[in-house]
Amino acid sequence: MTSVALPPPVRKARRRNAALGLLAWLTGIAFALPVLWMLLTSLHSEPDAATNPPKLAAALTLDGYREFFGAGGGPSPWPSLANSTTASVCSTLLVLILALPAAYALSIRPVRKWTDVLFFFLSTKMLPVVAGLLPIYLFAKNTGFLDNVWLLVLLYTSMNLxxxxxxxxxxxxxxxxxxxxAAQIDGARLPTILARVVAPVAGPGIAATALICFIFSWNEMLFARVLTGIVAQTAPVFLTGFITSQGLFLAQVCAASVVISLPVLAAGFAAQDKLVQGLSLGAVK
Known part of the structure; x- marks a missing residue:
């Protein structure tokens, strides 16, 4: 059989698609390499992890994870992980409860000058976080909210809203x-419309918003570092405890980073279809 020569535009399009595919693979590998390197370092002993250049073929061990979970007599990470979970999940739920009616008023039932309202909302994110740190610290100190996980819930809610x-x-x-x-004609009130009509239709977008708010709350460290101590310490703050005056325990830091990153990675993997669908909602008319 004789092969049919493809037209020049088709060959050009195939070469362009192949180049874009190769670029996408290289970009994905470049983003994944630091995570894979962190995982590999967490499975090495401290002497092997501290060598320069590092030993790729060094013996693998779980000592870093044992030390992270307190097998060597160190502090347990479970209270910090529980605090991060409480602060992230509760603040995300509060954000969704407050943001859904506000977004409904600005989109389906728009108020006057709704674009100015949206710009005002977004402008609150332009303030450097450190600029509000001292007033919030003084407020927490005078009201007895220092080292309280519910203060973090309120802060993360206001930051992500x-x-x-x-x-x-x-x-x-x-x-x-x-x-x-149609729901209004049937006599449905606003709470019923939001819960049974709007939320199911905009489910992917709500899921994408919830995931992003959860990630922002889980990764936040500045306020948690300043406003908490032992009782309300979060996982990122607990992670910094492995950097001491005695040195940097690289294998333990990498093991702790892997464990602390797992909830965010698991949530992103579980909701990846909703995230992509939500972030691309309305992109194509």
Missing amino acids: PIAVWMMQSFLREVPAEIIE
């Missing part, structure tokens, strides 16, 4: 107005 309203407003704009009008 503007970006959540901004994101969900664009998602809710894709909800057909006809189904809302």
Whole structure:
């Protein structure tokens, strides 16, 4: 059989697609290499992890993970992990409860000058975090909220609420107005409309917003470092405890980083379809 020569535009398009595919693979590998390196270092002993250049073929061990979980007599990470879970999950739920009605008012039932309102919401994220650290510390000290995980819940809620309203407003704009009008004709009130009509339709966007707020809350360290001590210490703050005056325990730090990163990675992997669908909602008309 004789092969049919492809037209020049088709060959050019295939070469371009192959080049873009190769670039995507190289970019993905470049982003994955630091994570894989951290995982490999966490499985080495401290002497092997501290060598320069590092030993790729060094013996593997779980000593770093045993030390992280307190097998060597160190502090247990479970209270810090529980505090991070409480602060992240509770603040994310509060953000969703508050952001959904606000986004509904700015998209489906827009208020006057709604673009100015959205810009005001987003402008609150432009303030450097460190600029508000001292007033918040003084407030927490005078009200007895220092080293309290519920203070972190309130802070993370207020920090993530503007970006959540901004994101969900664009998602809710894709909800057909006809189904809302049909629900109103049937006598549904606003809470019922939000819970049974708007939320299911905008589910991917809500899931994407929740995941991003959860990641921001889980990774936050500045406020947690200053406003907490032992009782409300979060996982990122606990991680910094492995950097001491005695030196940097690299294998233990990498093991702790892997464990602390697992909840975020697991949540992202579980909701990846909703995240992609939510972030691309309304991108194609």
